[in-house]
Amino acid sequence: MATSIWTLQLHTVSVPLRIPSKAVDFRTKYLFDYAFWRYTRKRTFKKLGVVALGDSFTNGDGKNSKNLPDEVMVVKSEKRSLPVLLQQTVTKLQESVKSLPPATLLVKKHSGVSLAIGLSTMLTLLVFMVRSYLAKRSRRNRPGSVADLVRRGQLKSDRRGISNPLKYDDPFNNPLVKVSKSNSTVEMCGKVYRLAPVTLTKEQQAVHQKRRSRAYQWKRPTLFLREGDSVPPDVDPDTIRWIPANHPFATTASEIDEDLAQTNVYQKHGVPFRIQAEHEALQRKLEALQSVSNHSP
Amino acid sequence: MLSLQPLSNPKPSSLYSSSSSFTPPNSLSSKTLKTPPAFRPSRNFYPSVHSILQYNRKPQLAGDTPRVVVITSGKGGVGKTTTTANIGLSLARLGFSVVAIDCDVGLRNLDLLLGLENRVNYTVVEVLNGDCRLDQALVRDKRWSNFELLCISKPRSKLPIGFGGKALVWLVDALKARDEGVPDFILIDCPAGIDAGFITAITPANEAVLVTTPDITSLRDADRVTGLLECDGIRDIKMMVNRVRTDMIKGEDMMSVLDVQEMLGLPLLGVIPEDSEVIRSTNRGYPLVLNKPPALAGLAFEQAAWRLVEQDSMETVMVEEEPKKRGFFSFFGR
Numbered sequence A: 001m002a003t004s005i006w007t008l009q010l011h012t013v014s015v016p017l018r019i020p021s022k023a024v025d026f027r028t029k030y031l032f033d034y035a036f037w038r039y040t041r042k043r044t045f046k047k048l049g050v051v052a053l054g055d056s057f058t059n060g061d062g063k064n065s066k067n068l069p070d071e072v073m074v075v076k077s078e079k080r081s082l083p084v085l086l087q088q089t090v091t092k093l094q095e096s097v098k099s100l101p102p103a104t105l106l107v108k109k110h111s112g113v114s115l116a117i118g119l120s121t122m123l124t125l126l127v128f129m130v131r132s133y134l135a136k137r138s139r140r141n142r143p144g145s146v147a148d149l150v151r152r153g154q155l156k157s158d159r160r161g162i163s164n165p166l167k168y169d170d171p172f173n174n175p176l177v178k179v180s181k182s183n184s185t186v187e188m189c190g191k192v193y194r195l196a197p198v199t200l201t202k203e204q205q206a207v208h209q210k211r212r213s214r215a216y217q218w219k220r221p222t223l224f225l226r227e228g229d230s231v232p233p234d235v236d237p238d239t240i241r242w243i244p245a246n247h248p249f250a251t252t253a254s255e256i257d258e259d260l261a262q263t264n265v266y267q268k269h270g271v272p273f274r275i276q277a278e279h280e281a282l283q284r285k286l287e288a289l290q291s292v293s294n295h296s297p
Numbered sequence B: 001m002l003s004l005q006p007l008s009n010p011k012p013s014s015l016y017s018s019s020s021s022f023t024p025p026n027s028l029s030s031k032t033l034k035t036p037p038a039f040r041p042s043r044n045f046y047p048s049v050h051s052i053l054q055y056n057r058k059p060q061l062a063g064d065t066p067r068v069v070v071i072t073s074g075k076g077g078v079g080k081t082t083t084t085a086n087i088g089l090s091l092a093r094l095g096f097s098v099v100a101i102d103c104d105v106g107l108r109n110l111d112l113l114l115g116l117e118n119r120v121n122y123t124v125v126e127v128l129n130g131d132c133r134l135d136q137a138l139v140r141d142k143r144w145s146n147f148e149l150l151c152i153s154k155p156r157s158k159l160p161i162g163f164g165g166k167a168l169v170w171l172v173d174a175l176k177a178r179d180e181g182v183p184d185f186i187l188i189d190c191p192a193g194i195d196a197g198f199i200t201a202i203t204p205a206n207e208a209v210l211v212t213t214p215d216i217t218s219l220r221d222a223d224r225v226t227g228l229l230e231c232d233g234i235r236d237i238k239m240m241v242n243r244v245r246t247d248m249i250k251g252e253d254m255m256s257v258l259d260v261q262e263m264l265g266l267p268l269l270g271v272i273p274e275d276s277e278v279i280r281s282t283n284r285g286y287p288l289v290l291n292k293p294p295a296l297a298g299l300a301f302e303q304a305a306w307r308l309v310e311q312d313s314m315e316t317v318m319v320e321e322e323p324k325k326r327g328f329f330s331f332f333g334r
C-alpha cells in the first residue's frame, strides 16, 4: 500500500521529491490553482491512471491502490460525455488527492526522519567503535600493563587464565583428521585424500642399502690436507679430505690426540682444555690459510 | 587411543599405527574409557567416519636418551630448517625436552624460523673460546620452555670458523652432563651439501631424518647423502617427503610418495604437503605447529614428530585428493 502511494507520488510530483518543503509548496499550488490544474489534469489523470494501474497490477494487495485506479478509470471513461459528472468526479478525485498528500507527506516525513535516525545511529555507532578501539589501543599501550608481560614473553597470551594443563592433542585422532572405516581415505582439514599402503619391505630396504654401499664408497675423512700437501705413506687415501685453500670450513685437525680429547670430554663445567686447544689451533690454521690465500693472488 | 576405537577395529588406522608394538598403559586406557559420552554424537557426523578427541595419550619415547637426530637433505632449500623447527616444537609440546642445534654455520636461519633471532647473544663459538658458559648460549623458547636453541656461530662473524665434528661430540656430551638432566632429543639442523659442514653435523648423530622433495634433483642428492650416512655408521635413517602436491600427483606431474620410496628404499617418517602457511609462519617466526586451528602441513609435522618419538614409520600414505563426496542431502536433490 505504502509503495503504491509512494510511486504515485513519485510520478505526479517527481521533481520536488527530494526537497520536502518545496513539495508542500507545490502541493498547495497544485490544489488551489484550479485553472492550472484543469489544464494539466488530462495528462495528469492519464498518468495517474496508468501509474496506479501498473501499481495495482504489480502489487494489488493494498486497499488504496486498488480503489484509486477504479476511480481514475471512471474519470477517464466519463470525462468527455459528462462534463458535470466530471466536475463531480474531479471534486471527488480532488478529495481523494487531498486526502492523499498528508499520507505521502507522512511517508516522506517519516522517511526523512528515519534517514536522520539511521544516520545518527550509524554515526553514534561509528564514534563508539572508534572510541572503544582507541581506548583499547591506549590500554594496550599503557606502560606497565599485563600486555607488557605478554610482549616480553613472560606470559603466554593464548594461555592466560587457563589453569588446567595442556592436553596432548593426538595429531592422528582429532576432529581435523577423520579416517574412513575402510581405511581407504582420510579427511584432513576438510579435504579427503585417498590412502595407499606402503609396500616397502625389509628385504627391499636391504637391497637399496647394498646398492648404496656399492655406489658410494666413503670413509669418514680423518686426515685433512691442504692442496699442495703430500699424502703420508701409511694413510688410506679414502680417509683423506682435501681442503681448498679458501674453504670456510677446515675440519678436525689430525695433529691433536683424539683419545685424550675423548677422555677429557666429560668435564662438567667449562670447555675441556683439549677441545679449546683444538679449536684455537683450528682458528690459527684458518687464519694462516686466509693470510696465505690473501697474499698469493 | 586404542580403547575408544570400535571393537571391530582394534588398531586405529594403518595410517599411523606402529610397526613397533605399542600398548597404552592400563591406567590411561581406563581413563579414556571414562570420557564423557557427550563427545561422541557431536563429533561423529558421519557414521562411517570415526574421530574421537584423545586427551590422555602421550607418545611413548622409544630408544635411549638423548636421541641425537640429524636433519639433512643434501640439496639446499628443501625444508631442513622448517622441519627442525616444527618437529622440535612439536616434541616440546608433547612434553619432551629438546635442544635444537643450528649447524648451518655460515647460513644459519633456524633462529629466524623460531622467532628467536633477537635472543641469540652467545653461540657455541664463544663457548669454545671460553667467553661464556654453555647455558648462556642456550636460548630457551618462552612458548615452550622445554625447547632450547643453540647456534654455532654468529651469522656475520668476520672469520669463518673452523668447527670440527669432535667439538660437536663434546657439545652433546656437555648437554648430557647438565644439571637439568639429559635432554630427550637433540636435533641437528644440517647445512646443505656434503662438505665439511655436513660431516661435522652428522658426527654425533645416531639417527637421521632425510628431507627430500618429490623431484629428481633432490632425490639424487638424497640418495647420495643416505649412502654417506650409512657409510658413517648411521643406520636409522627415515625420510620425510616435503612439498608434496596431491593435485599434481593426480595429474601424474609429480612423483607420488610411493614412487619416491621406491627410488630411495627408506621408511617414511612423514609426508608434508605444500602449504602456503609454511611461508606465512616463516614470516611470523612462529612455527606452523603452534597454529590454531592447525594447518594441514602443521598436522603433518605433528604426526611426523609423534612417529619420531615412537620410532615408527608410516604404513599408509595420502596419495591424491579424492573428489569431495556429495553430502547426504544431495542424494535427495538428484
Ligand SMILES: Nc1ncnc2c1ncn2[C@@H]1O[C@H](COP(=O)(O)OP(=O)(O)OP(=O)(O)O)[C@@H](O)[C@H]1O
Pocket: B073, B075, B076, B077, B078, B079, B080, B081, B082, B083, B104, B107, B109, B191, B192, B242, B243, B244, B272, B273, B274, B275, B276, B278, B279, B282, B297
Ligand atoms: N611444505 C612447504 N610448503 C611450502 N613452502 C615450503 C614448505 N617447506 C619449505 N618451504 C619453503 O622453502 C623454503 C626453504 O625452506 P628451509 O629454509 O626450511 O630449507 P633448508 O633445507 O633449511 O634450506 P638450506 O639448505 O638453505 O638450509 C622456505 O622459504 C620455506 O618457506
Ligand SMILES: [Mg+2]
Pocket: B080, B081, B082, B104, B109, B189
Ligand atoms: Mg636451513
